Each structure stands twice: as C-alpha cells, then as structure tokens.
Amino acid sequence: NAGVMQNPRHLVRRRGQEARLRCSPMKGHSHVYWYRQLPEEGLKFMVYLQKENIIDESGMPKERFSAEFPKEGPSILRIQQVVRGDSAAYFCASSPVDRDGYGYTFGSGTRLTVV
Amino acid sequence: GENVEQHPSTLSVQEGDSAVIKCTYSDSASNYFPWYKQELGKRPQLIIDIRSNVGEKKDQRIAVTLNKTAKHFSLHITETQPEDSAVYFCAASMSNFNKFYFGSGTKLNVKP
Numbered sequence: 016n017a018g019v020m021q022n023p024r025h026l027v028r029r030r031g032q033e034a035r036l037r038c039s040p041m042k043g044h045s046h047v048y049w050y051r052q053l054p055e056e057g058l059k060f061m062v063y064l065q066k067e068n069i070i071d072e073s074g075m076p077k078e079r080f081s082a083e084f085p086k087e088g089p090s091i092l093r094i095q096q097v098v099r100g101d102s103a104a105y106f107c108a109s110s111p112v113d114r115d116g117y118g119y120t121f122g123s124g125t126r127l128t129v130v
Numbered sequence: 131g132e133n134v135e136q137h138p139s140t141l142s143v144q145e146g147d148s149a150v151i152k153c154t155y156s157d158s159a160s161n162y163f164p165w166y167k168q169e170l171g172k173r174p175q176l177i178i179d180i181r182s183n184v185g186e187k188k189d190q191r192i193a194v195t196l197n198k199t200a201k202h203f204s205l206h207i208t209e210t211q212p213e214d215s216a217v218y219f220c221a222a223s224m225s226n227f228n229k230f231y232f233g234s235g236t237k238l239n240v241k242p
Contacts, residue, residue, distance in 0.1 A: 046228060057136075057219055057232040058174065071229060106173060112230065118176040118221075118230075119162035 017042065019109050019122035020089075027128045028097045031071045034104040036125045040109030046070075047090040048119065049082060052104040064090060132157040134222050136233025144241050149210050150235045153220035154202040160222040163203050164230070165194060168217045177218075178205070208238045 020039040022084065028034050040047050047068055050058040051074075064084035072080075083089040086095040094101055104126045108119040133156040143149050153164075166174035180187045180194045180203065187202035188196050191210075196203040205215055217237050221230040 039163075049230065055235045057229075060231070063228050074229075117162075117177050118166075120176070121173040121190045123173050 019107055019120055021105075021107050021122035021125050023125060025126050025128070027130060029130055030098055031096050032107060034097050034127055035103070036094075036095040036105050036107075036127070037107075038092070038107030038122060039089040040107075041120065044109035044111050046110045047084050047094050048108045048109070048110075049090075050106045050121075052106060052124075054103070058106060061092070083127040094127075097127070099129050102127055102129045132160055132222055134220060134231045136220050136236060138236060139234065140172060140237045140239070142239045142241065143150060143166045143210050145210060145212060149207045149214070149238055149240075150220055151205045151220070151238070152202060153204070153222075154200075154229075154231050155222040156201065157222070158198075158201065159224050160231075161229040162223050163196060164221050165192070165205050166221065166232075168219065168235075170216075187195055193241075199205075207238075210238075212240050212242050215240045216217045 049061040063071040106124045164179035168174040193206040220233040
C-alpha cells in the first residue's frame, strides 16, 4: 500500500513562473490536506479538499494560490507568478472519510525554490 | 483560531539523558495532540499522540503528558540516543475537524 505520493520532490522556478505541485493520496483516501513549511518554521495549514470539493481554504493566500482535487487524478496545488517568498517545502497528507481524530501521514514533500 | 506555542526552540542533551519539550494551546475545544519528528530534508512522521480523555501515554522511550486544565502538553524522551536528533513538532486539533495547528518546532541535538 503506497503512501502519500508527491511530485516533483524538488522544483525550481524563476520569479513570475507558475508552479504545479501534485499529491496522490493513499489508496482509499478521499481527503487531502496541504501544508506549507517555510525554512526553520513549523507547518502551516493551507487547504483541505475532498474529491471535487474544497472544504476549508482558510490558510490559502488570497492571491496566486489555488488547489483542486478532481474526480480522477492527483490533487494539484498551483502557485501562479511565483515570488521568492513562496520558496518552501509543501507537504500533502491524506485521510479516509472518517479520520476519527487520528493524525495523518504526510507525503515526502515538494521543495520549491524560486530564483 | 487555535494557537500552539512550543518551547524550547533548541535543546541539546548528552546521550542517555532525558529530553522534555513543552507545548501550550489556546482553544479548550482542542482534544487531539499528535507529536511529529522531522529529520533534515524529510517529511514529518507521527511518533505519538494523545487524546484529551487521557493524561499520559507511553511508547517505549517516548511519553506524552497532557494537562487539560492548564492547556499544556509535553513530550518526554528518556535514554536519548543520537538517532533521536531531529526537529520535533507538537500539534493540536479537534477530532471532528481535519486541520492541525503546529508548534514552531524544537531542534533536539543528542550529543554522543
């Protein structure tokens, strides 16, 4: 049973370009969460999605960031017109329908570097 | 929203000594508290968790305590080993919600 898969592991983008980060949840999981970790800091919640539905996007910056989790395929976190401050590690996690209050498993993350 | 504070930010101990990391939370509705260990360049990994109906939980050399009244919880690592060196994060959530609030992390260095 493969864990949460994220790709790419490393992504370098020039300022102004777009970044697309992918997350495939564990088999049987229908909920996906994205967190951002700035250098030397803790993880900050960004968005929580179910298939074809955004449940909570209270942690998403108001501009340039968007997320989706289509019926088929991985969840995508999209950052338009990247700036240096977007450089961070982005982690995805997944859970089954009923998390029942347990911690979830993170993917290996995508480390975005904006140059 | 919930606010989780974590102390200390760095902790250096001699191999074999104990290490204690403390966290406080602000929202009395939080009832689930996991701890994650993150090695350099890797993903955070769940090492132990505790629910608000339990005051203490142990797993070999690791234990977590929770004081609901004071709204603080702690991670205790006994007989530390060099492989325990990592950044440790506490977190808080409500079990009927799926969002975790993380502390800022404690960098633990175990000196051989």
